[in-house]
Amino acid sequence: MITTKGLTKRFDGTLAVDALSFEVREGEVLGLLGPNGAGKTTTIRMLAGLIAPSRGAATVCGHEIGRDGAALRGRVGLLTEAPGLWGSLSAKQNLEIYARLYDVEKVGAQVEKYLRLLELWDRRNDATGTFSKGMKQKLALARALVHEPKVLFLDEPTSGLDPQMAKLVRDFIETLHGQGRTILVTTHNLDEAQRLCDRVAVIRTRLVAIDDPKMLHARLFQRGTLVRLKQVEARFVEAAGALEFVSEVRLAGEELHVALENPDENNAALVRRLVEVGADVVYVTSKEPSLEEVYLKLMQEEDEA
Amino acid sequence: MSYRVRVLVRKEWAELIRRRVMVVLMAVLPAGLLAIATAGALVLPVLMSEKRAQEDPDIARAFEMIKHQAPDLAAMGPQTAFGILLLRQILLLLLLVPIIVSMSVAAYSIVGEKVNRSLEPLLATPISTRDLLLGKALASVIPGVGLTWVLFGLFAGGIAAFAPEGVFGHVVNLTALSVMFLLCPAISLLALSVVIITSSRSSDPRSAQQIGAVVVIPIVCIITAQMSGLFLLTPMMVAVGTLVLAVLDYFVLRAGVALFQREVILTKWGR
Numbered sequence: 001m002i003t004t005k006g007l008t009k010r011f012d013g014t015l016a017v018d019a020l021s022f023e024v025r026e027g028e029v030l031g032l033l034g035p036n037g038a039g040k041t042t043t044i045r046m047l048a049g050l051i052a053p054s055r056g057a058a059t060v061c062g063h064e065i066g067r068d069g070a071a072l073r074g075r076v077g078l079l080t081e082a083p084g085l086w087g088s089l090s091a092k093q094n095l096e097i098y099a100r101l102y103d104v105e106k107v108g109a110q111v112e113k114y115l116r117l118l119e120l121w122d123r124r125n126d127a128t129g130t131f132s133k134g135m136k137q138k139l140a141l142a143r144a145l146v147h148e149p150k151v152l153f154l155d156e157p158t159s160g161l162d163p164q165m166a167k168l169v170r171d172f173i174e175t176l177h178g179q180g181r182t183i184l185v186t187t188h189n190l191d192e193a194q195r196l197c198d199r200v201a202v203i204r205t206r207l208v209a210i211d212d213p214k215m216l217h218a219r220l221f222q223r224g225t226l227v228r229l230k231q232v233e234a235r236f237v238e239a240a241g242a243l244e245f246v247s248e249v250r251l252a253g254e255e256l257h258v259a260l261e262n263p264d265e266n267n268a269a270l271v272r273r274l275v276e277v278g279a280d281v282v283y284v285t286s287k288e289p290s291l292e293e294v295y296l297k298l299m300q301e302e303d304e305a
Numbered sequence: 306m307s308y309r310v311r312v313l314v315r316k317e318w319a320e321l322i323r324r325r326v327m328v329v330l331m332a333v334l335p336a337g338l339l340a341i342a343t344a345g346a347l348v349l350p351v352l353m354s355e356k357r358a359q360e361d362p363d364i365a366r367a368f369e370m371i372k373h374q375a376p377d378l379a380a381m382g383p384q385t386a387f388g389i390l391l392l393r394q395i396l397l398l399l400l401l402v403p404i405i406v407s408m409s410v411a412a413y414s415i416v417g418e419k420v421n422r423s424l425e426p427l428l429a430t431p432i433s434t435r436d437l438l439l440g441k442a443l444a445s446v447i448p449g450v451g452l453t454w455v456l457f458g459l460f461a462g463g464i465a466a467f468a469p470e471g472v473f474g475h476v477v478n479l480t481a482l483s484v485m486f487l488l489c490p491a492i493s494l495l496a497l498s499v500v501i502i503t504s505s506r507s508s509d510p511r512s513a514q515q516i517g518a519v520v521v522i523p524i525v526c527i528i529t530a531q532m533s534g535l536f537l538l539t540p541m542m543v544a545v546g547t548l549v550l551a552v553l554d555y556f557v558l559r560a561g562v563a564l565f566q567r568e569v570i571l572t573k574w575g576r
Binding site for chain 2: 011045048049050051052070071073074078080082084085086087088089093097098100101102103127140143144
């Protein structure tokens with residue numbers, strides 16, 4: 001649905017995006033992660049047909065960016081970083097104008113559908129300048145969807161929202177994912193990215209890595225096992241570390257964090273050895289991969305490079 | 306006019322209507338000033354005594370100057386001639402209305418969007434830059450020119466109803482009509498173009514309006530020149546002035562359009 005090849009953008013000699021190549025498959029949610037100034041918003045603006053690339057190419061919904069801007073913009077939806085609503089106009093007026101600009105056929109029905117879906121119908125005639133940040137963000141999301149685009153670009157959709165509103169927006173994005181829409185979302189919230197995205201792309205001007213969060217974790221870290229002990233002694237750490245399939249043992253409180261090859265096969269041997277040396281095992285669990293760990297490791301590697 | 310331009314114009318006007326104070330000030334203030342000035346121009350000559358008008362050497366000298374500049378007024382008495390001259394100045398003052406209104410509407414319409422960060426979602430729609438600019442321009446120029454024409458209609462109606470016989474034809478003449486229907490839209494467009502250019506550098510609507518106010522200077526110069534007897538506007542002068550303004554409009558508007566690029570708006574206007 002989205003393909004980029006060597007997508008590059010320069011602003012007055014400053015390289016904002018460097019040779020970005022990736023694909024987003026139909027119905028997939030791809031998270032675009034990276035520090036401030038990494039080129040996430042610039043990438044989205046290029047793909048949404050707002051600005052032209054300096055070099056490289058990309059196609060979105062079959063439209064080549066920089067060629068047929070109006071047709072491309074008509075097929076995609078964009079949630080901008082700031083809601084950017086017309087504050088003196090009502091929620092209904094805001095949506096109706098956008099529906100008309102997008103050539104929506106049944107304007108009234110579409111506007112009602114999204115105002116109801118996002119629980120704004122009761123406030124439809126109120127000026128949006130009186131809305132809370134969360135309500136503005138919901139209306140901006142409705143605006144991005146009013147023409148039923150197949151591809152959605154969401155630039156930091158939950159930024160600055162309270163946890164309850166952020167969850168509501170996240171749930172709505174999951175609903176859109178369930179409808180088979182292709183979504184490219186930028187976020188600084190790694191927990192959110194892990195929950196929402198099928199794959200994540202980490203960028204820092206150029207593409208650092210792209211994959212499923214679990215695969216990225218596996219690529220960067222060995223799989224791990226967490227062993228909770230009743231009481232920790234140095235000999236338990238030594239015994240576990242001496243096993244040939246264990247690469248690292250770290251102690252955190254009453255827990256042993258063990259990095260090992262093929263945990264599915266070797267966990268039993270690990271537990272056996274710990275019991276042999278007198279450890280009382282409370283429980284054993286696999287260590288869940290954290291996207292934050294992956295992201296920080298990738299950024300650290302980039303800094304070192 | 307394309308469908309999207311119409312949608313944008315309606316949106317701009319819907320926003321304008323919500324800014325009630327601005328609309329009231331825009332309409333009521335010029336109307337009030339026009340009414341007072343017209344009443345003054347009609348009443349003052351009547352208050353001037355016939356005897357004084359004939360004996361005062363200053364009035365006699367001024368009347369000689371009027372007769373020289375406007376031979377069509379020579380056959381009239383000094384009272385009527387002065388009245389007509391004052392009414393002609395008021396007509397020129399009316400040209401300030403489209404400048405002020407167009408600039409106010411455009412400044413809020415363009416810089417206001419920049420401040421509210423509402424341009425990016427608008428630019429993300431299939432609307433072309435040309436249609437976007439045309440919509441903004443029409444939404445600004447039409448109220449300014451429209452209000453001026455309404456005020457001109459009231460002004461002409463007031464003269465027809467209250468001025469002495471023969472005055473109407475000397476005020477609402479070909480010069481007045483060409484000022485209203487040629488010079489007025491041209492000067493309104495110039496004010497708008499200046500605002501578009503200043504918008505790219507301004508961060509709030511008021512500063513864009515203030516910088517754009519330079520357009521008022523030529524009008525003030527013409528009024529001063531007429532009052533000091535340097536010249537009186539003729540239809541030919543208005544036609545030449547309109548032509549010069551049209552050329553100026555073309556180049557200033559082109560410069561404005563060149564500055565009004567999606568990429569520039571998105572990447573530089575927000576700074």
